[in-house]
Amino acid sequence: MSGFWKGKTCLVTGATGFLGGSLVSELLREGAEVVALVRDMVPQSRFQSEGLVARAKVVRGALEDYDVIERALNEYAIDTVFHLGAQAIVGVANRNPLSTFEANIKGTWVLLEACRRVATVERIVIASSDKAYGDHDVLPYQEDFALQGRHPYDVSKSCADLIALSYAATYRLPVTITRCGNLFGPGDLNSNRIVPGTCLAAIDGTRPLIRSDGSPVRDYVFVEDIVRGYLLLARHMGDADVVGRAFNFGTGEPVSVLDLTRRTLAAAGRADLEPDVRNNAHGEIQAQYLSSALAAEKLGWAPGAGLDERLAQTFLWYKAHRHFF
Template structure:
């Protein structure tokens, strides 16, 4: 699919990955409508930090993906949809699982229904590597079994399967895009990398963390967004679910060591029980296969972990006032 000139809707455009995707789509020449969560403060999330000349190229629509009528209003005029809006914090899903069902499953159903009703050309549903749970084998390819190890992951499994059903039942041109752990500028401190960096940059020398042994496949956000773009450009990706992964496995303890070396070599870890998942819910190992995305598209990862962390640290140093480093961000 040629993106230049296309009318593209991005849900969750006010968030971490969504805001980066909006920027990338504008660079591709797409006509972007940014769907942001309605609030009485008229906040557009990270879009509020964009320069005026970039904002002038974006049509901002405030709404709620849980409301089908709201979505029908914005979907009727678009060619393609990148659906990123979701509740993503795993700890909060233990507290409020019903809200994850409403937002992640019902919200995705609403997107699919509106896309079907208005014959949208392409629909990209954002999944997560958490749907796989702890790896049964590595690297994890798209045929790996699904395991609902948290209410969050279960809700995303449900959303993915609803998306698959619309492709199979109605021939809706759906692609399920499944990024592994993305990090970079604008990420919430609920995630481990900005949690470490923000604590260190605030001057702390005892860094509160949870379990250090789980491994993850970390994507720098620019690589993740480029994955979305390349998947969208390829018609071979219709009806597929596709990992975006580096194929490199890193444990949380090693992530801390790399960040510590870049900021403060004297820092050490303090175990914080509140940051540890329930035993059966912890995902111990994630290492993704990128064979499929590299076969179907022109994508390949461009950032090493060291370089991605370096850019993230620079950005966080300039934006540290946005982070509450004295509290645990659920």
Template sequence: MSHTLCDRRVLITGASGFMGSWLTKYLLEQGAIVTTILADWNPNSYFVHSGVIYQVKNIVGSIEDYSLLEKVISDHNINTVFHLAAISVEGLAFEKPRQAFEINIRGTYNILEACRVHSDLVQRVVVASSDKAYGDSPILPYTEDLPTVGKNPYDVSKSCGDMIARSYHNSYGLPVVIGRFGNIYGGGDLNLNRLIPNTIRCLLQNQPPIIRVPIQGSFMRDFLYVQDAVNAYIAMFEGLENPKVHGEAFNFAMGGSWKVLEIVQKIQHLMNREDIEPVVIPQSHGEILHQHVSIEKAQKILGWTPRYSFNEGLRETIEWYTEFLGSPSVANGQNSLVAPPFSSAPELNNQISG
């Protein structure tokens, strides 16, 4: 058990999401006292299935509600904040840019302002960001000193969030650190349209995986297994003991890059389903072609390094989805990605308050 986390009064936003579920579970295992702010939840999520939802103090609300954030920090004597809540699906951000900006930008400055106002309580703030904050930089691998110049709605929202976090440190001395993550994968990601879970699902159902590729060139991506991502968040939290880490950004990924087809072939090999031919669909717009981050800064300053190889992470991910997609509720088509309202779960009424 971590002595630095034991009895810490932690607020985590985005706790019911893919990454947030795993991080919240770890914080509880280390003895932290965790409060969450939830706008919604999914009954099939890892947050529910792991039992995490029953072990934390859940507050119904949105990070767009500044008064609520300030009240939660004050009422629960929060001393540590992990800010993960965001619209994290690029396609959704493109379709609903106003919603993406409200949640990803407004939500970020709301939580940072609430932390500033209660700086007598809040000692450490960890903000989740993305390698998308760099935009379509021609310089590879991305290093933390590159400008954050996103162009499409999702990328811009992450660029802005980063700059806002740094401004709160530079202007007010807020002890904040920013994590820029590559593509996080692992069990519990219910966005089954993403490359890795979609490929696994297709192969389990004896269907060809669908690969979307640009008309010219190929997509190159950097990945990180969810357990390594949890360790990255903890490394940032612990790193904030050093004032030199305050206001800094760190990249986290495996430190390599893979073509989309290579990833699909890896999964096929691990699942012994090389007999199924993928379907390749060209697309003419949208995503950045090549993304690859340097992780040297995190290794040098935080002492963090990924522990899982790509194959190891994929094996555990395949095992998780094999069990999940074979469960009765999912097999019967009850794996809706749209979360029901809290009122549909009376068994949680004694757990949730405003």
């Protein structure tokens, strides 16, 4: 424990989500007081299943509700905000873009405007995504690349990212932004994602499903490494060359969907299972991966272990929690 977080009061939006549960757990371990904004209770989430809810203060409400956000910031004298709350499932965004735009775009400007009006707030970390960059001919993504999402989820992240940068530049709000690769690890309840779906298939002895042709390339990064990145970023908010800018967090080792599936099966001891490649996905960018050189330089951040070790660690969680699905 560093001691930095002891006595800090942190608002975490998206606390019942995959990343949110891991972040809340670490903040509590570090001695912070956590206030969690929660719309829906999720019994299988780390926030509830591991008893974190009993150790945090819970504010019930939606991201888009300004009065709820301002009240939480003001009444609990919040000094640090981690804005993770979002509609994060691409398929849901494609089916109903309006709810995604409301949560991801409006939810971000509501939060930032409330922070602007509450004097206790000293640092704000906004979760964007590598999807905010959209399609680029040159890779890896660098932080100065244009944000040019085209599909609903990607656009929602591009917009939220730009709004956060606007509040930093115009109002000198103490904001930083994270743009992370594809997260995986213990606690991800979305079985439609590659790693959870493949782990569950391995446990059940069935062929894992790949909706694309298996060739799209992504940057897959372990959730606990990302939590460490968030905490480092917040701690460095007093640095002039950190505040008001975005940071990429990824492994720098792009992996195809098919390769990731096979490596997950190997980590699970089921390399004998052949992936079921459907090739019926649409609207996907072929290659997305990040340079994390800036995070390494300014924050000293790097992934804590290799992909195969992290996949093995992740599989053990799904094996122990098969009853959640």
